[in-house]
Amino acid sequence: MAAKPAPELPASSGPRHVAIIMDGNGRWAKARFLPRIAGHRQGVEAVRRVSRAARTLGIEVLTLYAFSSENWRRPQAEVSDLMGLLRHFLASELDELVREGVRLRVIGAWRHLSPDLVAMIDAAIARTAANPGPTLVIALNYGAQAEILTAARRLAEQARDGLLDPADIDETRFESALETADLPPLDLLIRTSGEQRLSNFLLWQAAYAELLFVDTLWPDFDEKTLAAALAQFAQRQRRFGGL
Template identity: 50%
Template sequence: MLKLFKNWFGNNRKPARLSLPEIELDKVPAHVAIIMDGNGRWAQQRGLPRVAGHHSGMKNVKKITMAANDIGVKVLTMYAFSTENWKRPKEEVEFLMKLPQEFFPLEIEELIQNNVRIRMTGWKEGLPDYTLNAIEGAIERTKHNTGLILNFALNYGGRKEIITGVQHLIQDVQEGKINPDELSETQISSYMLTSDLPDPDLLIRTSGEQRLSNFLLWQLAYSELWFTDAYWPEFTEDLFNQAIAEYQRRGRRYGGV
């Protein structure tokens, strides 16, 4: 089936890229998070099965990763599969779980050449062995890279992350490791799965939807939000750079004046 999808998408014309001088390279967000939405609707509008949209969306991951790397983004977190996505039809879930097996063998060499480091945020429990093997293999092969961190939020949910963090926090309070009267935001952040990463400066969501969908609920408290009607498979490097340019025009006050 994957070979058939390759034939469907092999003739896409690559759009012209926004010129980099429109972006101030010294003001690029350190951490960009993306909700890659609209794969299924993109496919259905073209009379294709939903899984064809997921396959095309997979191919877009590297393009946007390279665009982020080009301008100096340090962390790119992509919402690949949520804890709620298990509710989708079995065939669709199985297809999504098999995409890492195709993505990493195709793209890992170029990612390594560009000093990209792969990591995963989410729960390994419940993921098929073939999914984990593909991801963990990529993590192992790129662990010494020092450039952009390509972070896949896989089997991830923001509420579950907070609940799990609070459970660990309560345990540490009970063991006397933490004084609850001295709790701070920094301490609570240390119990999140992304404790070693900066909070996202910018969240991008494709497909026209304007909600967080249980994504990085703690971390996005002061992030800038940017929405586009473009579905993820048609989200281009131009649109990514437009999001960065818009981010740079905004004033981030963190509740101040």
């Protein structure tokens, strides 16, 4: 079976799809002798700034790692605070997303959240579904390994039922079973706070993405930081395994 050609991107092009691991809220708060929730509140403000900046800078898709499937291991009070902030973000930002023509997408096992939050997310997705502008993707209760396993099971079930020849499963077919199937390939993945790991985020999608690790804590991330990241991206030569 021939491998799928790697994606091509002209050297002069900016990234169409940028993803960010938003890290450092707790350290931001600790450095200021504040409770962790204060860092998370400032992190929400950073989400507002960066989502607006992404539109200004011409990014077609912005994917934000908001809550991982591993984050349930945090203290229950902190998890409750994070879910409350998510409710507040949806309630306060939805009108602007509609006004700006932004489509909202959510990936991950978010339907396992509380019923009222699921209803809010469903309503926000439906209200923005026809918007013609850029896409804001929120990874919520998301884990890349679980996403890959789910895709593999889905294809295995189709093969079991005679709907799919296993020999036809290639990179393109597998990608079609992922939650990001209809999005542009991931071009740039940024992690804030100086940590240098992917933390179970977009593992398949990051295969040919440029990785950028910045020391800025997420609550301090803004349009200038994002613009600087895009400038670094523009200086890189993306060979996709070629010369």
